[in-house]
Amino acid sequence: MSYGVLDSDNLQESLSWDASFAVQLSNRLGPTGKDMNLNTGQTFNFFPVPTDIHFGSGILKTLPARVQSFGARKAFVVTDPGLRGAGILDEVVSLLQANGVQVDVCDRVKPNSGSQLIDATTAELKQSGAGVVIGIGGGSSLDTAKAVAALA
Numbered sequence: 001m002s003y004g005v006l007d008s009d010n011l012q013e014s015l016s017w018d019a020s021f022a023v024q025l026s027n028r029l030g031p032t033g034k035d036m037n038l039n040t041g042q043t044f045n046f047f048p049v050p051t052d053i054h055f056g057s058g059i060l061k062t063l064p065a066r067v068q069s070f071g072a073r074k075a076f077v078v079t080d081p082g083l084r085g086a087g088i089l090d091e092v093v094s095l096l097q098a099n100g101v102q103v104d105v106c107d108r109v110k111p112n113s114g115s116q117l118i119d120a121t122t123a124e125l126k127q128s129g130a131g132v133v134i135g136i137g138g139g140s141s142l143d144t145a146k147a148v149a150a151l152a
Helices: 011-029 059-069 081-085 088-098 115-128 139-151
Strands: 002-007 042-046 051-055 074-078 102-106 132-136
Touching: 051 059, 059 088, 059 132, 074 088, 074 115, 074 139, 081 088, 088 102, 088 132, 102 115, 115 139, 132 139
Parallel strands: 074 102, 074 132
Antiparallel strands: 002 051, 002 132, 042 051
């Protein structure tokens, strides 16, 4: 399981926070970074667009706290029909709702979806008023989520 969380309201603010957080983290870890992997979840940050990508066994349970850390009460989830069909999307939505986060969903991502889907999904995000964008799934879903958050 992997997810990406993007702060669609404060892209510049988030970018500054993410960059400074990364510097503070590297300073605390020391030159070898031996203490870096503190749990089974992994995190990757894509700095040009403020994005945290989290993956690993059991990582989904951290999603509500991550969304709430942005002060968001509503999330916009971007994924593909396969994850809805497999029940994974329902698990994500239920977890978020159980933790007080409202959810809107775009589950139309296909491999290399293109600009038409991105434009339509950007309009949906703007209309939803969500404070964060969550991409669930593989590369196309995460790339679409990043593009939508950047354009909103």
